[in-house]
């Protein structure tokens with residue numbers, strides 16, 4: 001999946017953006033996404049007044065807002081009529097599901113709000129959210145309470161993790177394994193790719209009940225309901241037995257306790273698989289992980305070496321780390337067969 005990173009924008013547009021004020025441009029694009037302007041204009045041309053009515057944009061700002069999007073290379077304009085550029089269609093429609101548009105833009109708005117006190121956070125070591133007195137439920141609590149939020153978040157990741165899942169399925173040799181427990185498996189995207197690649201493999205997605213409902217839908221659509229099941233539960237508790245592979249993919253910080261639970265849940269010879277965008281050993285990459293830690297609560301900031309050491313310290317052997325796709329790393333370890 002291609003994201004609208006800055007290199008996708010026309011050079012003359014980028015040359016006009018002062019990096020310190022880039023946040024204003026970015027906030028305008030987020031507003032455009034929140035208003036679903038590119039979806040409304042997809043395959044259509046509309047007059048400014050009609051766009052204003054459809055999206056409830058006041059006429060004080062309407063034309064300036066639309067013209068700023070023209071200036072950014074996201075809309076075309078002629079005689080008061082506007083339509084999407086190829087850039088907008090490709091990166092804001094074709095490459096992004098509606099779930100992504102809703103969830104990601106919401107997260108970005110929350111990030112803007114919290115970052116207004118960044119200097120205070122840097123000085124005090126407290127999180128921006130706590131300084132602002134924002135009593136935010138954790139994302140898992142929010143998903144348990146709100147089905148729409150669970151769907152937006154889970155399906156955003158279903159889309160976003162497709163390429164990672166393909167890469168993982170290509171790399172990971174599960175030919176000698178029978179049953180996979182996908183801990184915090186979310187949409188089921190990883191289990192689906194691994195099950196497709198390994199026709200003998202069964203899998204079980206362990207996640208919140210609201211998320212399991214969505215995973216089950218994706219699994220049905222992939223025609224894999226006979227081989228992939230879902231199990232509502234809490235991944236901080238003892239893990240269910242009966243699986244010879246336990247996978248922990250993009251589930252935030254992985255505690256020693258969780259790794260020990262994985263070790264206890266596996267039979268001798270069982271495999272643990274930890275997948276994430278771990279920090280480089282000099283802790284300078286990936287950039288979005290580093291900046292994300294100023295706005296998110298449970299961001300994974302372990303380095304690959306930290307994770308390898310943690311997996312080893314929990315009793316796993318033959319621990320290996322492999323870069324499988326872009327900045328996604330896969331760390332595997334085996335439970336001794338002599339236990």
Ligand SMILES: C[S@@+](CC[C@H](N)C(=O)[O-])C[C@H]1O[C@@H](n2cnc3c(N)ncnc32)[C@H](O)[C@@H]1O
Nearest residue numbers: 157161184185186207208233234235249250251
């Ligand atoms: C970022 S998502 C990743 C989903 C999936 N592994 C993937 O790679 O696409 C993390 C998942 O962990 C689940 N999760 C986090 N804490 C959990 C808990 N205590 N019990 C059950 N699921 C949890 C969330 O509901 C979410 O679906």
